[in-house]
Amino acid sequence: MTTRDKGEWRSSQPEFTLPAVTVGLLIGCLLCFTNLYFGLQTGWISMMSLQSALLGFLISKLLPTPLSPQELIVVQTTAVATGTMPLAAGFVGILPALGLLEEEKDGSPPIHLSWISAIGWSCSVAFFGVFLSPPLRKQVIIEEELAFPSGTATAQLISVLYKQPPPNPSLRRRAGYRALDTEDPLESTGDQSGEIDRDTQEIATRIETPDECEVIQQEGWQDLAYSFLASGVMTLAAFFFPIVFAVPLFGRYLAREWLWSFTPSLSYVGQGIIMGFPTTLSMNLGMLVGWGLLSPLSKWAAWAPGPVGDMATGARGWILWVSLAIMCADSLVSLLPVCQSYIVKLLSSYRTLKHTDDPIQEAGAEDETPERLVPPSWVVSGLVSSILLGTLLVWLVFGEEGIKTWATLVGFLLGGLLSVLGVRALGETDLNPVSGLGKISQLFFAWIQPGNVVANIIAGGVAEAGAQQAGDLMQDLKTGHLLHASPRAQFYGQLIGSFLSIIVSATAFNLYQRAYTIPGPSFPAPTAYVWLNLARLLRDGQLPARSGLFMLVFALLFAVNAGIKVMAIRRGHPYAKWIPSGVAFAIGFLNTPSFSIARLIGGLVEYWYHRRKGSTGGRDIRLIVIASGFVLGEGVVSVLTLILRTLGIGVISCWGCSGGICPGCPA
Template sequence: MSIAGCLRRLRRRAHHSADTPSDGSQADFTIRAVLLGLLIGCLLCFTNLYFGLQTGWISMMSLQSALIGFLMSKLLRKPMSAQENVVLQTTAVATGTMPLAAGFVGILPALGLLDEKRDGVPPMHLSWIAAVGWSCAVAFFGVFLSPPLRKQVIIEEQLAFPSGTATGQLISVLHDMPPPETSLRQRRGYNALASTDDDDGIAYVASEDPRVSDALRASEPVPTEVPVVEEREGWSALSWSFAASGVMTLLAYFFPAVFSIPLFGTYLASQWMWTFTPSLSYVGQGIIMGFPTTLSMNLGMLVGWGILSPLAKHSGWAPGPIGDMTVGARGWILWVSLAIMCSDSLVSLVPVVVELFQEKVWRALRGSVDDVDSVKESKEVETEDRLVPMSWVAWGLAGSVILGTLLVWLVFGDEGIKPWATLLGFVMGALLSVLGVRALGETDLNPVSGLGKISQLFFAWIQPGNIVANIIAGGVAEAGAQQAGDLMQDLKTGHLIHASPRAQFFGQLIGSCLSIIVTTTAYTLYQRAYEIPGPSFPAPTAFVWLGLARLLRDGELPERSALFMVFFAILFGAVAAAKTYAVRSGWPHAKWIPSGVAFAIGFLNTPSFSLARLVGGIVEHVYYTRVGRENGGIKLIVIASGFVLGEGVVSVVSLILRTFGVGVASCWGCGHGMCGGCPAA
């Protein structure tokens, strides 16, 4: 046998253990990993739908899924491998993010806000089967986009994808593996050995970190200095934080004043919506989001609710009730928020577009395509049996587009959106996915809000005057961009941990299939039990979608709002440019430059949501400053995850109680009228 053949066998032995089946994907794709991923994903699905309808906030929770999955696997007879954990968290994320991908927190509530006199069409409330059809139409397009995007942004360009990288690092620590970067260099070394017959390949491996060579000879993992959370300690922290958040949620259901404290006085609470919600889940969200993001959100809250809202009210620009999203101050500042989000997202995309043009279009025009392809091939570390075949991708994309176009036509009819417009929506989704994924890989921010607005602008031009088509086509495009971005973070994690991309692909499909039923059923139950949008679930992003669609059709803005929109758009365009430059330049304090999207969310949500998250952000900052991320970071993540999951899961109990007519126990303390569960509110 030739030297190259021996080296190829050596590489295969590095990829597969003695008991691994011939199909590499099967070693990672196990029933227990998928089932645990579906279980965790269903909890995340309810949690994301609950918080998405309340605040518009949705989280991938990939890191939290991996951590909880690791703890749960300890209950099994044989603990999971790191690769199984990757498949578990991939399945959980695909299941848990469907409320945003299918528009249950924005698109569907926006359709329910339509006014026949103003919009020419009555409100549209989809039945359960119609909502399932709509979800099926948009659930799989992004999944089939992920394999080709993976080859481009993860293998060839090697973008960072900070959240996916952090999840990979956590999994490597939990499972006592070498650091992901070391493992990746090791696998690339084997690939170099297998593809050459000369001495250069051997020299490449010999030049690796000495610790790697020692570990290869001893078949032992490279030691890391990051501590592993103890099983008993992890379960204890997760259990008590989950229980505490759940008890608070039930207490707030029976005594709504618990979650609506007039911290700044009854007048500000009743007239200006300044209350405080001591929700442990919002504190947990603040911990996960981090202090810089929560600080940006609260700066936006102060400007929006403390300055612009009173200004608009007292100047007569927003004469209606403060909380009215049409003629009130809340509706007035909504437009400024929209301008900030669009400006921030678009400016952040400019360098992505420029680089994409330079690296692809310009290099192709100069005849260097062959060089690019050869580089891409040399950087791939997976064997063909572990990759998703391109034939699957081609058939899947074609099938998902055709099926999606047909289902959208069946659900909404010709009056809603023409099939050719839906088809264009999928094309837009594919193009915007490239931009969104690259932005996510470089900045850890997927600007789906701005991308959705780009799609709305496009469809206002090609199908003017049709608000329903504008919203639906924008939702189709946004779904592809959002889902492709989320899945790319998971594939980055799998790339670092050496999990099979094919196994992750299967997990994505299975998670998406189940989540269609879970999300639709949960949303239908919420609709029956609560008014959406309403006091308990204001669905702020629904007003953003509908507001822009109306603006593009009518061109009418609230009085003087255009001036402030232009000012804040220019201001945060400059801030976004500075932040993008600082991040790309590696400036260590770049995270303290305000985030335009977070700042705008402070406008969308009432102060109660932002203040509680600020508490969590402060806790995160103080804790890490005093204890250090290496000494206690994992435990804090466990506690934050328990806080978020506790309220999200126990909210299902509240939903069942509301459905069966069990009301609040007492409205004591709700005199300010801001308690969502009391009749007076």
């Protein structure tokens, strides 16, 4: 099946195959529904690249001809492209934010896109970042050899599953690979517009022998089936009896008046396992500060006199501003070292070209043949076409009153520049700060098109989409580079996955809008308020009472915290993972305590499991398979509950609710 080339292995079979694409689309559609469901609930989505590889490997065993390792990389690339579209196209943030517009405050009535308009908007932003990736690959993967820890870990895992020689371990001694070399690897947190993602790169480094992949082949399906079934049954029970997911653990008064309840969702537990204990701990510290201290303080001081859960006049809306300050400060400070290294790299390249007699000499040589690469002509024509088509589609969907045509073009150009920063940040730290990049675009557009809230939000969405898709594909291209998969095959998979996901995401979002109020009690879409509130602040500069002081204090605090964390990670200090993550801390503010507590349970399970059971590869893989089953179980069954609600089938009994404890129930 493979041939050896310069000490490494390479597939001798076709890589872009119908089975690989089909399996990738199947997994990706499951992830798409799951990410849309959880994104609208909590603002959290996951790239799930490592989990996609695991699921693809399991499904591969059921096929007449098992997939090759390179085909599995195409599976993973296609699945990730399909699964992350709810974020890239703004279904969990941008579109709900536009639906919250008020003509008196924002100069525009609420904008609710029809199905065809949602398709048009998605097409406008879905492909720009994909065409940015091939030229960036040559720079950041071939020449600079940036780490991309999650992509490297996935490559290590795939090589073990197929009992093949692992990627060249000498690369791990380069700067940026310390997290893969330490005995207690640092956690990987991905900023998904405030959403936390941890691809658990340490799993691959803990695999001691290739024989441990037998754990997956023999017990993986059983683990996945049981965890999927348990989570699905619990989700269905909560649909008919809402109290199942709204347990008044701290008493009915706190649950009803202060939103302190508990959601024993196995999917949240699974998310906590994937995130890891340090990240869930940061999230719950934010929950305690936001909901345990600042929320009561703002209520009792009459800074937020409305009901606690009201986003306009209540404590939840008040602490949202503090959360916004934390996320912006953390993201911007985390980008500074990336900007510095990029400038140093450019200056170094300039000096080299100026003083060398051989300016064509490169730091890294391309190891793929031209027929396996994406031709430059495709890149140029694709970028030009995606920008022009995107500008036209934005104009058709939102009109000249929404955003000027020239401003949309500027938004794409700015999005391209910011995508470079996002890709470099991802390569060096495993963090793609798309929320921070989107906010930078909002700040810029507050200057060039002042007073236009709609344009401000759209411009932020364009920048976020470009950075998100370029980063996702670059992480996958790193995996492919280490295992000699065809970049062109991965490029095809990304395009196909993105195209199908446009239809799937738009259709699912349209169904959710028909069945539920979005944002609403069941799907609060917390990141929508982050986008809208920043746009409003940049328009009129008005803040809720006393919130400005707290925003400044927490922004300064977490700017310093982010700086310390970045330096600790770069130096490979083992305590770096215990320094609170600013984005995770802010997520604790965005979501009610019920969401954070369940994830902390998952983080504790992960911590306890490794402490008591040991950290060998097979056991770690089993744990991540079980966690994936928990997450997918609720995500898939949510499609069934959506259909039931659309057909008019709903709650059987509100027993135990006792007046407004359960989301969506009348008080």
